[in-house]
């Protein structure tokens with residue numbers, strides 16, 4: 001029985017490592033995917049972009065009016081759901097993979113990482129995944145903070161609540177319980 005359980009756990013670890021590797025690959029120039037017309041579970045912030053929506057500042061669509069912006073809502077929800085998926089994989093790995101647990105413990109997130117500008121870390125697969133995913137997470141929370149007032153208009157209350165829930169979970173896991181503004185206070189303001 002224990003063999004079956006071990007096998008099951010190893011399988012889950014492998015699946016989650018594969019899923020996170022795909023997430024990281026999409027952040028590279030060769031792995032970038034085109035933005036779908038109706039993004040769903042899609043990381044719209046995986047790559048730099050030049051043309052963005054005036055309301056939500058995300059690529060792939062444009063809305064001129066915050067009070068009629070269904071595509072902004074779709075784009076923001078796509079990102080929230082994307083991070084809910086990532087959180088599921090991260091939590092599973094953190095619980096079941098000793099190597100991943102150690103990589104998270106050794107991670108040193110900084111405010112600067114939100115810019116996702118160079119200086120990528122090498123190392124074992126787990127270390128690389130934790131670093132790249134932390135950068136992407138900080139980029140997302142920085143974006144959401146930037147458009148926060150608009151997001152409150154575009155999204156329903158329950159949808160903002162989903163953002164809050166995933167933010168609490170991933171700040172806990174990836175940032176040692178700190179928030180983006182905590183990192184700002186620690187790294188920049190002093």
Ligand SMILES: [Zn+2]
Pocket residue numbers: 053054055056057058061062063069071072073075
């Ligand atoms: Zn928009």
